[in-house]
Every structure is written in C-alpha cells, then in structure tokens.
Amino acid sequence: MLMQTMVLLAMSAMGGCAQQSYVMLADDNGGRGGVALGEDGQRRLEVTGQGMVIAGTGQAYAVSEMRRKADFDRALAAQPALPERFTLHLASSSALDSAAEQLLDSVLLAARRRDYPVVTVIGHTDTLGHRAANEQVGLRRAQAVAELLRAKGLEAMELRVESHGERNLLVATPDATAEPRNRRVEILVR
Amino acid sequence: MTCFNNYMLRAFSMVAAVWIAPAAAENLPEPVGHVARVEGAAYISSRGYTNPAKVGQAIVPGVALSTGAEGGLGVILGDGSVLAFGPHSELTLDDYRFAPASDELRLRATLNRGTLNLIAGDMARLDPQAIAVDTPDGRIGVRGGQVLMKVAP
DSSP states (O other), X not given: OHHHHHHHHHHHHTOGGGGSOEEEEEEOTTTTOEEEESTTSOEEEOSTTEEEESSTTXXXXXXXXXXXXXXXXXXXXXXXXXXXXXXXXXXXXXXXXXXXXXXXXXXXXXXXXXXXXXXXXXEEOOSSSOHHHHXXXXXXXXXXXXXXXXXXXXXXXXXXXXXXXXXXXXXXXOSSOOOGGGOEEEEEEO | OHHHHHHHHHHHHHHHHHHHHHHHGGGOOOOOEEXXXXXXXXXXXXXTEEEEOOTTOEEOTXXXXXXXXXXXXXXXXXXXXXEEEOSSOEEEEEEEEEEGGGTEEEEEXXXXXXXXXXXXXXXXXXXXXXXXXXXXXXXXXXXXXXXXXXXXX
C-alpha cells in the first residue's frame, strides 16, 4: 500500500506541464532541420534540444535530459539501423575505375549486414536537356548500375531501380546547365 | 477479460488475413517501406486486419502501426525516412509518395497516441513541406533532421 502510494506520488510529480503533447528537435541536421507548428507553420523549432507544446501559441523551451529520457528512450531504442547512402559519380568513360568497384563492394557489404535489405538504385542527371529525356537517361544509368550489382552477387530482399531525372540535384543549378556532379547514381541500402 | 478478448480477436484476424490474402494480393498498392525492427508487442493493421509486425514486412499507404505496453517498432520508408515508436503508440500512414521525377513528395501521417522518433529522409531535403504529422493537438511539419514527438494520453 505504501509502495503504491509512493509510485502514485512519483507519477504525479512527473506530470504537470510535461504531460502535454509536445515535439522536440533532437538533431537539426546541420541547420537544415526543424519543425513548423500552427495553422500556417509560423511557430518554428530550429534549435537542437528544444521543444514546443503542440497546442496553443507557446514558445520553444529547453527539454531537460531527464524529460527526454523518460519520454523518448524507448522510441530512440526502437530505431533501426539507419539507411546507408552511396553515390557513384559517372566517369566520362564507361569503364568502372577502382574507386567505383570499391563503392559497389561496400554496397554488397552493407546489404549483407542487414537481415532484410532493400536496395534502391536511383539514377540522376544534370539539367541539360529535356526533363522527360533526362528521366530516361537517369533510368538507364540506374539500370546499368543495378546490373553490375546483380553481377557481383548482390543479395537483397528487394532491388528497386528508379530515376529522379533532373529533379534531385546534388548541386543546385539553373535549367539547361551541364554539371558533372549532378550526373550520378545513388544507392540506398535500408 | 478485455485482454483475452483482444487476443482472440487478433488470433481470429490472423486466420482471416491469411484466408483473404490470395484474393486481395492483386490490388495491393506498391510497398513504400518496410519494417526494420520489432521489439515486443508491435502490430500492423491493414484493411481492418491487425497482425503482429514482422521484420521485412512491407508497408503500404493506409496502414496503421501500433505498439503495446512493452513494444517498440522501427520502419524505414522509400526516401530513407525512419519512423521509430515507443510503447503504447499508434500512427496511421495516411499518404506517402516519393517520386521526385513527377514532383510528388509527401509523407502524411496521424499520430493518435504514444511517442514517435522521426528521422527525415531525402523527401525533406527536396521539399521542406513534404512531411507532416497530425496529432489530436495539431499538425507538426517536419522540415528535416530528427524530431521526437509525444502525444500525451
């Protein structure tokens, strides 16, 4: 009985304002991350470690380490192995250099480390040329790399081949711009 | 008693889901992600059927993900976004589309209860307004990075 009362007391002590629904920014991703709340997204959360009550008009506040642990330890522990990204830049010649060979080997290794790997091969182009044509070029690039991975003996639960064409640039450029860094194939292992 | 009923209901749903699967397989939507981690009680509900979540299982738009008292669940979506849940959580994936070539970028979900650890993927880099999670208290727009949210009971 005493034990129960103590537990109840402890629970109510942890309550109060902290029992409101809230959101916190755990990592601002080098300044590119953040949260927008409210009807028009006017309430912004942009500093790592800060939180905000979802309802109302309240401002950002620092979330204590204890609070974060109590609320989110389990959700953080349930986080799966994060997806791994590999970028293959296309040389002017079609032959693979040793760096590209190594990169493909790392993809195979990354897939082997997972129980149910899903591998997505995504082709990208620069903005030179028509958008629809670039989508096709991207797809051909991705297919070629997927074929290399298959030939190397990639084992995956699912191998997806996609093209983002000129709509996912690594380096932002205006339209009709040749940019070798944007001609690439990305491989996502998740 | 409630627990027993729930258990029976789940057991029955599983049988029903297996039974109905061949007929439903043809018009199933494309998978947009998969289950990558399961701890304890974690479930996926689709078309009214609730089954224990399994690692490797496909996620399609419209599914509800939930966890029980000691449960945890981790999901990875097509753009590399990660959703991880603590115990007593429930989220519906209302809409998901990652197709930059056709300018379609959206992740819409509703967190009804519990805790969500969301790591934004490529989607947020391409469009900071692509990811939004609705809660009973209002909408959370995730512009990027790692965001933790708690919907209090």
